[in-house]
Amino acid sequence: MATRESVSLDLTLVASPELQHELEQIGTPVSRPRGTVVFRRGEPNSGAFLIRKGGVRLFLRNARGIVISDRWMGPRSLLGLPSTFNQRAYSLDAEALEDVELISISSPALHDFVRDCSRGREVLEILAREVSAIQILAGQL
Numbered sequence: 001m002a003t004r005e006s007v008s009l010d011l012t013l014v015a016s017p018e019l020q021h022e023l024e025q026i027g028t029p030v031s032r033p034r035g036t037v038v039f040r041r042g043e044p045n046s047g048a049f050l051i052r053k054g055g056v057r058l059f060l061r062n063a064r065g066i067v068i069s070d071r072w073m074g075p076r077s078l079l080g081l082p083s084t085f086n087q088r089a090y091s092l093d094a095e096a097l098e099d100v101e102l103i104s105i106s107s108p109a110l111h112d113f114v115r116d117c118s119r120g121r122e123v124l125e126i127l128a129r130e131v132s133a134i135q136i137l138a139g140q141l
Contacts, residue, residue, distance in 0.1 A: 015050065015076045015126065019119045023050050026113055027103035038094035038102065039080060045090060047106040049079040054100030058092050072097065081127040084110055 015023065027050065032038055038049060038056055049056075051073060058079065060069040069092070073079060083090045084107050105113075114120035 014074075015078055016119075016122060017076070019122050020050060020052075020076050022117065022119050023105060023113070024052075024103050026109045027105040030102050030104045032096040032100050032102065034096055034098045034100075036096050038096060038100075039090045041091060041093050042089050045080065045083040045087060045107065047104055048081050048084045048110055049094075050103040050105065051075050051077045051079070052101040052103060055097040056100055057095045057097050059095075060092050078123070078126050081123070081130055085127060 029052075030049075039046070041060065053075060056073045056077070056079060058069075058071045058073055059067050062068050073094075079094055080090060084105075087107065110123070114123050
């Protein structure tokens with residue numbers, strides 16, 4: 001199993017403290033013990049996740065099972081945004097690197113938040129950075 005030290009920390013997908021507070025108001029607290037799955041690639045999307053405490057490993061394997069992308073996401077990171085907005089299955093695997101506290105935000109709640117709240121733009125900026133990173137990775141394959 002990967003450790004926090006063996007994967008790179010990605011700060012580009014981190015919400016501001018103000019956005020974290022607002023997202024906590026529309027989501028549901030959930031927790032996952034170390035080593036358990038948050039979501040798997042190919043699983044139907046159940047919404048996005050905001051990390052409150054702990055760390056999550058986001059990774060992607062190629063067809064031969066080799067890990068080709070490996071990122072550690074820490075507090076205030078948003079997970080699952082692309083699949084939440086395009087309403088498709090998750091495109092990465094997410095695994096708790098340590099006991100983790102999350103806020104689960106349903107797709108409808110996040111769509112409404114982006115449309116109706118002033119901080120919605122920040123969510124879209126984080127989404128754009130994640131999509132750009134995915135495009136760069138795809139170009140390297």
